[in-house]
Amino acid sequence: MKKIGITTTVPVEVLIAAGYKPVDLNNVFITSENYLKYIDIAEKDGFPKSLCAWIKGIYGACLENDIKEIVGVMEGDCSNTKALIEVLQLRGIKVYPFSFPHSHRLKDVESEIRRFMSIFDVKEETVEDVRRSLNNIRQLAKEIDELTYIDNKANGFENHLYQVSLSDLNGSIDVFEADLKKAIDDIKKREAINKKLRLGYIGVPPMTGDIYEFVEKYDAHIVYNEVQREFAFPRGIEAANIFEQYYDYTYPYNTAFRILELKKQIEHRKLDAIIHYTQAFCYRAVEDIVLKKQLDIPILNIEGDKLNTLDARTKLRLEAFLDMLRDLKETK
Amino acid sequence: MMRILGIDLGSREVKIVLMENNLIVYKKKVSTMRFYRDYCSFDGKVGVDLEKLDLGQVDKAVSTGYGKNNTDLKRFTPINEIKAHTYGAIYQTDLKDFILLDVGGQDVKVVKVEKGVTTDLELNEKCAASCGRYLENMANILEISLDDMSKHAENPVDLNSTCAVFSESELIGKIAEGVEMERLCAGVNYSLYKRLRPLLSKFRGARLIITGGVANNSAIKKYLKKDYEEIVSIEEPQFNGAIGCCYYGSKFLS
Numbered sequence: 136m137k138k139i140g141i142t143t144t145v146p147v148e149v150l151i152a153a154g155y156k157p158v159d160l161n162n163v164f165i166t167s168e169n170y171l172k173y174i175d176i177a178e179k180d181g182f183p184k185s186l187c188a189w190i191k192g193i194y195g196a197c198l199e200n201d202i203k204e205i206v207g208v209m210e211g212d213c214s215n216t217k218a219l220i221e222v223l224q225l226r227g228i229k230v231y232p233f234s235f236p237h238s239h240r241l242k243d244v245e246s247e248i249r250r251f252m253s254i255f256d257v258k259e260e261t262v263e264d265v266r267r268s269l270n271n272i273r274q275l276a277k278e279i280d281e282l283t284y285i286d287n288k289a290n291g292f293e294n295h296l297y298q299v300s301l302s303d304l305n306g307s308i309d310v311f312e313a314d315l316k317k318a319i320d321d322i323k324k325r326e327a328i329n330k331k332l333r334l335g336y337i338g339v340p341p342m343t344g345d346i347y348e349f350v351e352k353y354d355a356h357i358v359y360n361e362v363q364r365e366f367a368f369p370r371g372i373e374a375a376n377i378f379e380q381y382y383d384y385t386y387p388y389n390t391a392f393r394i395l396e397l398k399k400q401i402e403h404r405k406l407d408a409i410i411h412y413t414q415a416f417c418y419r420a421v422e423d424i425v426l427k428k429q430l431d432i433p434i435l436n437i438e439g440d441k442l443n444t445l446d447a448r449t450k451l452r453l454e455a456f457l458d459m460l461r462d463l464k465e466t467k
Numbered sequence: 468m469m470r471i472l473g474i475d476l477g478s479r480e481v482k483i484v485l486m487e488n489n490l491i492v493y494k495k496k497v498s499t500m501r502f503y504r505d506y507c508s509f510d511g512k513v514g515v516d517l518e519k520l521d522l523g524q525v526d527k528a529v530s531t532g533y534g535k536n537n538t539d540l541k542r543f544t545p546i547n548e549i550k551a552h553t554y555g556a557i558y559q560t561d562l563k564d565f566i567l568l569d570v571g572g573q574d575v576k577v578v579k580v581e582k583g584v585t586t587d588l589e590l591n592e593k594c595a596a597s598c599g600r601y602l603e604n605m606a607n608i609l610e611i612s613l614d615d616m617s618k619h620a621e622n623p624v625d626l627n628s629t630c631a632v633f634s635e636s637e638l639i640g641k642i643a644e645g646v647e648m649e650r651l652c653a654g655v656n657y658s659l660y661k662r663l664r665p666l667l668s669k670f671r672g673a674r675l676i677i678t679g680g681v682a683n684n685s686a687i688k689k690y691l692k693k694d695y696e697e698i699v700s701i702e703e704p705q706f707n708g709a710i711g712c713c714y715y716g717s718k719f720l721s
Contacts, residue, residue, distance in 0.1 A: 163661075291567075303700070408584070423492060427581065427582075432582075433581070433582045433583070434581070434586075435582040435584075435586050436584075436586070451588065452586065452587055452588065453583075453721060455549055455550070455585040455588055456585055456586060458547070458550060458585075459550060459583075459584045460584060462715070462718075462719040463583075463584070463719075464548075465719045465721065466719060467515050
């Protein structure tokens with residue numbers, strides 16, 4: 136199978152129907168021991184110091200892993216991605232454009248996905264067949280999510296990892312499905328995690344994967360990973376077709392739509408507070424103003440840059456935040 | 468009736484507050500030296516002689532203090548200073564969103580509080596040149612009281628040293644040049660403000676609450692008014708940490 140790089144979640148059903156193996160460049164970048172090398176490659180090629188580390192990491196990962204074709208998201212992701220795609224084109228990489236329409240109208244999403252299908256010359260029925268088989272995997276990811284916030288058995292990192300991996304199905308549908316089943320079996324056998332605080336993690340997936348373990352030391356359990364869960368499309372399982380699935384998806388559209396789902400989950404998962412992660416130099420840090428205003432829950436905005444571990448200052452902030460939340464929980 | 472004792476062990480003074488049913492009924496300041504000498508005993512852990520303090524029955528006792536002092540007192544529940552001061556400010560102002568600047572004898576804290584919870588903080592770690600002790604030293608050189616010195620804000624003489632010790636010789640140089648007293652005092656106040664600014668630069672916002680001894684310095688408050696929409700003064704800036712201990716004890720401690 137030919138590899139095709141993706142820079143964010145796109146309708147992978149179409150790519151798989153066309154015989155491609157999608158590779159999420161974010162995952163390649165962040166799971167690599169050489170992640171800093173990828174950033175370095177980008178900076179040597181002229182990407183500014185003051186730019187999102189994900190963009191640079193994706194660039195390095197794309198060049199170093201022999202990716203010749205990518206899907207470029209032109210609308211619904213950030214403008215840095217658009218510029219990144221232009222540079223990748225300059226390096227001879229073939230780009231297939233895809234957009235999540237700003238209008239967020241179902242018929243616009245539909246026509247965009249139909250256009251995407253015609254680029255790859257695949258039929259709607261084939262795509263729906265793929266979608267149905269992927270729904271089995273989405274169901275398993277949903278089960279891990281429920282094992283996190285209902286049974287309290289899966290930890291925050293597992294919740295993050297298994298859901299974020301849905302973007303490219305970890306490179307192989309069959310292997311990933313087996314991995315998920317095994318993880319579910321293992322997790323089910325455990326005792327419930329008994330922590331005082333229930334936290335939500337919102338914003339892009341972290342550069343600093345150690346955050347999950349860190350908060351556990353302060354009696355907190357992350358039981359909701361907003362964007363990772365969106366990548367896993369738990370609501371897509373019930374969607375009538377692929378168009379609805381990618382319409383009911385909060386990552387690429389406006390903040391107001393995103394807030395509707397956040398409010399639902401805050402209530403449903405009984406969250407005590409939220410950690411809002413944003414990447415240094417990202418416009419999403421500005422959205423924090425709206426989120427803090429619209430969501431009636433304590434929110435801590437933390438920022439990550441190049442390092443894949445939390446810095447001392449962020450740890451101190453998390454510690455102070457969680458310390459006071461534990462006090463407040465005493466009075467509830 | 469619930470009686471809660473809060474003690475804040477500062478670098479210069481120990482602040483003692485007693486609350487009855489969430490209301491302050493007693494407060495006292497003792498020099499740190501005298502507190503350890505006259506009111507404490509040590510047998511592996513510092514014990515406070517509550518009888519000598521003559522406070523009567525106490526149901527709960529909470530302590531906080533300057534990090535380098537021994538704040539872990541027998542019978543007391545220790546809490547960190549950030550929390551103590553944040554709770555003190557919440558108790559005294561009823562506000563839930565603010566930036567707190569606490570300038571004590573040897574230590575400066577800046578805390579951001581949103582929806583009643585700390586979301587950011589910064590402490591001075593390496594140097595105490597931006598603290599109350601600097602003002603005390605400079606007032607001594609000028610042979611003027613701290614209170615009198617703190618009134619002068621206009622036309623400050625330029626003092627540029629980063630180091631508090633160099634500042635003293637710089638000030639003596641200005642005295643030698645015959646600069647008038649008001650400008651010398653304003654210069655000292657302004658130099659402290661200049662040292663606080665980099666610490667505050669990450670803490671922008673609408674409302675600033677000032678606590679600690681430096682909250683009594685009207686010149687510094689005047690300079691800070693340029694940077695914040697509102698400077699909130701509280702009634703007991705020096706007792707804020709001890710008040711926070713009592714608040715914690717009455718609200719959260721079981």
